[in-house]
Amino acid sequence: MEQLTTSQEKVLVAIKKLIAKNGYPPTVREIGKEANLSSPATIHFHLTKLEEKGYIKKGDNTNRTIELLVKNEFIKKKEEVVELAFLDKDNASTFINKLDECKKHIFIPTSMIEDKKDVFAFLVTGDSMIKAGILDGDIVVVEKRDNARSGDKVVLITDTKEVCVRTIYKENNYFRLQPENDNMVTVLLKEVTILGKVIGLYRKIK
Numbered sequence: 001m002e003q004l005t006t007s008q009e010k011v012l013v014a015i016k017k018l019i020a021k022n023g024y025p026p027t028v029r030e031i032g033k034e035a036n037l038s039s040p041a042t043i044h045f046h047l048t049k050l051e052e053k054g055y056i057k058k059g060d061n062t063n064r065t066i067e068l069l070v071k072n073e074f075i076k077k078k079e080e081v082v083e084l085a086f087l088d089k090d091n092a093s094t095f096i097n098k099l100d101e102c103k104k105h106i107f108i109p110t111s112m113i114e115d116k117k118d119v120f121a122f123l124v125t126g127d128s129m130i131k132a133g134i135l136d137g138d139i140v141v142v143e144k145r146d147n148a149r150s151g152d153k154v155v156l157i158t159d160t161k162e163v164c165v166r167t168i169y170k171e172n173n174y175f176r177l178q179p180e181n182d183n184m185v186t187v188l189l190k191e192v193t194i195l196g197k198v199i200g201l202y203r204k205i206k
Helices: 006-022 028-035 040-052
Strands: 081-087 105-109 119-123 139-144 153-157 163-171 174-178 187-189 193-202
Touching: 006 028, 006 040, 028 040, 105 139, 105 193, 119 193, 139 153, 163 193
Parallel strands: 081 119
Antiparallel strands: 081 105, 119 139, 139 193, 153 163, 153 193, 163 174, 174 187
């Protein structure tokens, strides 16, 4: 494998650390902050070189689809796991306030939980969040809460009773529910029911 320059190595390490910390690929802005680089063009250049040299694989024009093709030494090999209630679009509204009664469970690394107590896992369906690196069939780790800040990714119930993941923004007297997919429509609602904030992503290797 072709050797990296110092700057390329710096960007690669930033990507590894952010994936190990968050459980999903970072954005260009997050890479820049971690690697102390301010120019998006410079970061994109280094990402292209990393891909050419076989260290990463980039998706098609999406923001969080960087796949590591090399070992990530920042991910612990032997991690303890914790059992979480496993919700989906069909059972989320039923068990959100009684997670201990949910019959479905999943085990995930404790490093994704930190000190948060009310946490559950949610099965993502559909392609509404692909530009955020959240794909159909992924499992997001969610901190149970009924509020969020603008820019947070949340699990919520819409006015049509759909349970889904969206990026939420507060605008005047409305909530803007932003899908991370250019082919989907943004929705403005006066009221939404927030079930929790996405704090991590767990993807099973098929």
